Amino acid sequence: MIRSYKKLFDNNKNWVLDRNTSDPEFFTSLAHGQSPEFLWIGCSDSRVPANEVTGTAPGDIFVTRNIANMVVHTDMSMLSVLDYSINVLGVKHVMVVGHYGCGGVKAAMGTKQVGLIDNWLRNIKDVYRLHEKELDAIDNDHDRFNRLVELNVREQVLNLTKTSIVQNAWANGQDLLVHGLIYDVHTGLLKDLDISIGDISKVKSVYKFDVDYSLQ
Structure with missing residues (x-):
């Protein structure tokens, strides 16, 4: 057990x-600092490393991950990352990146109790x-599983x-696009779901916030 842990330091060197x-x-x-153009909101799955999958270097992608x-x-952690990446780092692209074979989505399709995570997975059941x-x-x-992932x-x-956070960025004239992607663990390829959104026009009125333009 200790040997595998120490191996990480050897790899680092x-x-x-x-x-x-x-x-x-x-x-x-x-x-000297970071100025990434991308925020990656991905799954915690160890098979989907953002930089390696995209062939980018450290400093290119800001990352937050969860099940x-x-x-x-x-989720204050995710919201804090979103706010910081948009309002401080000035990212231009926010990407939600799912992956086929996602264990969280699979578990949400069933009725077996897993534990504390059941409360989190209920959000995916709402999607279903x-x-x-x-x-x-x-x-x-299998096809139904893949479709739920998408x-x-x-x-x-x-x-x-x-x-x-996103709506105020648009109101303030920031160039910001929100994207949906899927990573295929079988091929290593990323798939664009062609659902990119770059302004408030596609947001239903009930979800739109009033923006005080006098403060800009």
């Missing part, structure tokens, strides 16, 4: 050596309820647009 060999100024530049890449309006007619019409369990990403994108 090798990584530093490789970085310094290929770019002697890498860590000096990185220490099944959820945007829950009572919203799209119950479509999902129940899919006979193949629909869950779609609903989390919509949840982002319902936040005052």
